[in-house]
Amino acid sequence: MNKFxxxxxxxxxxxxxxxxxxxxxxxxxxxxLFFIIAILVLLLLFPEVRNILLKTMCDMVR
Incomplete structure (x- = not known):
């Protein structure tokens, strides 16, 4: 379910x-486009930011 x-x-x-x-x-x-690319690079360089954003999105969906 989490993967979905x-x-x-x-x-x-x-x-x-x-x-x-x-x-x-x-x-x-x-x-x-520069802003979006910068965000994607930030997420690739710092995995802890990705985890925080993922938890935030999961909380918003619930």
């Missing part, structure tokens, strides 16, 4: 990011 929850949340986050990407244009799109 991770997949479900990841899918919704991806859909949200893609939707915002389609809506934004020009300079704002570039800044937004």
């Amino acid at each position: 929850l991770k997949l479900f949340l990841s899918a919704w986050i991806l859909i949200g990011v893609l939707l915002v990407y389609v809506i934004l244009n020009g300079f704002f799109k570039t800044v937004f």
